[in-house]
Amino acid sequence: xxxxxxxxxxxxxxxxxxxxxxxxxxxxxxxxxxxxxxxxxxxxxxxxxxxxxxxxxxxxxxxxxxxxxxxxxxxxxxxxxxxxxxxxxxxxxxxxxxxxxxxxxxxxxxxxxxxxxxxxxxxxxxxxxxxxxxxxxxxxxxxxxxxxxxxxxxxxxxxxxxxxxxxxxxxxxxxxxxxxxxxxxxxxxxxxxxxxxxxxxxxxxxxxxxxxxxxxxxxxxxxxx
Numbered sequence: 722x723x724x725x726x727x728x729x730x731x732x733x734x735x736x737x738x739x740x741x742x743x744x745x746x747x748x749x750x751x752x753x754x755x756x757x758x759x760x761x762x763x764x765x766x767x768x769x770x771x772x773x774x775x776x777x778x779x780x781x782x783x784x785x786x787x788x789x790x791x792x793x794x795x796x797x798x799x800x801x802x803x804x805x806x807x808x809x810x811x812x813x814x815x816x817x818x819x820x821x822x823x824x825x826x827x828x829x830x831x832x833x834x835x836x837x838x839x840x841x842x843x844x845x846x847x848x849x850x851x852x853x854x855x856x857x858x859x860x861x862x863x864x865x866x867x868x869x870x871x872x873x874x875x876x877x878x879x880x881x882x883x884x885x886x887x888x889x890x891x892x893x894x895x896x897x898x899x900x901x902x903x904x905x906x907x908x909x910x911x912x913x914x915x916x917x918x919x920x921x922x923x924x925x926x927x928x929x930x931x932x933x934x935x936x937x938x939x940x941x942x943x944x945x946x
Contacts, residue, residue, distance in 0.1 A: 751864040751898040751906070758819035767796040767822070774930035774938065775857045775886050776803055782884050782942070783808060788852030791816065791878060793841050793871070794859035798826030805831075814851070816844055842870035846878050855884040858931075861905040868906070868916055875943070876920040882944040883921070886929055887913060888936030899935075907936055917941050 757763050771779075779800065783790065787810055792801050795815030805813050816837040817823050823838050839845055841859070854875050863871055875883040888907060890896050895908040910926055917924040921943035929938025 752904065753862055753864060753867075754904055755818065757903060758817075759821045764797050764822060764825050768799055771800065771857060771931075776800060778886070778929055778940065779855055779857065779884070780804065780807055782855070782940070783811065783853065786811065786853055786881070788812065788881075789814065789850065791846070791851040791854040793844075793854055793856040793875060794818070795826060795836070796822045798823075798829055798831045798836070800857060801826070801831055802829055816841065816846075842867060842874050844874055844878065848877055849880050851878050852881045853883070854879045855886075857886045858888075860885050861887045861907070862903065865906070869919060872917060872920045872943070876945070880945075882942055885917075885941045885943070886931070886938055887941070888931075888933070889913060889939045891935060891937055896935075901935070910939060913939070913941055917943050922946050 776799075780803070783804065786808075789812045790804070792798075792813065792815040795801055795817050796819075798815055801813045801815050804811060812835075813831075814835040814837075815823075815826060815831070816839050817826075818838070818840055820838045823836050826836055827833055837844065837846075841856070842863075856871075856875075860868055860871055872883075872885075875885075888905065889910050890907050893909055895912050897906065897908065898904060899907045914924055914926060923944040923946060925942040927940045927942065929940055931938030
C-alpha cells in the first residue's frame with residue numbers, strides 16, 4: 722500500500738540561490754539547545770512556522786488515512802489542531818519534551834488525555850499503538866544517537882507509516898552539526914535515508930516547499946514493508 726501511494730507523489734520544490742561555500746561552519750560536537758523549548762518566543766514561532774509548506778503537506782499525507790495518529794514533538798499543538806479541524810475522523814495524539822509547550826496545547830483546547838510530556842526517544846506508549854506518526858522540524862535537533870533512538874521509537878509505535886520532515890543541505894554535502902540560530906544537523910538526503918533505513922524496511926523521500934538559505938525541506942516517509 723505504501724509503495725503504491727508514494728509512487729504517485731510529485732515532489733514540491735522552491736528555487737533559491739545557494740549560500741556561499743562553508744557559509745556556516747559545522748560544529749564538532751552536537752549539543753542540543755533544549756532550553757529554547759521553554760520560552761514564549763518558541764511558542765510564538767510555532768504558531769506560524771509551517772504555513773504554506775509543512776502544514777499543507779502533512780494534510781496531503783494524511784488525507785485518505787483513518788485511525789490513530791501521533792504528532793511526535795507536537796509543541797503547542799498547532800499542527801494537531803489544523804489536522805483535527807480538517808480530518809475529524811482521525812484520533813490525534815501529541816507528545817513533547819516541554820511541559821511549557823504542552824500547556825499551550827491544552828490551552829488551545831486539545832484533549833489532555835491525548836497529550837503527553839515525554840522524551841521522543843522514550844515515549845512510554847505501547848508497541849504499535851498508532852496507525853501513523855509524524856514529526857515536523859524536530860528530528861534534526863537531536864544528537865546522532867538521539868536521531869537513531871527517535872526513529873527506533875517511531876518504528877516501534879507505528880503500524881503503517883511514519884513521516885518526518887527535516888532540512889537537508891543545498892550543497893549535497895554532509896555539513897554536520899551547525900549553529901546558525903538553533904543548532905541542528907544539516908546533512909544530505911543520503912545521510913538521512915541511511916538513518917531511516919536502520920529502523921524501517923521502506924523509506925521514500927519527497928520534497929517540501931520549506932526552504933532557507935542553507936537548507937531545503939525533505940519528507941522521509943518510513944514504512945515497515
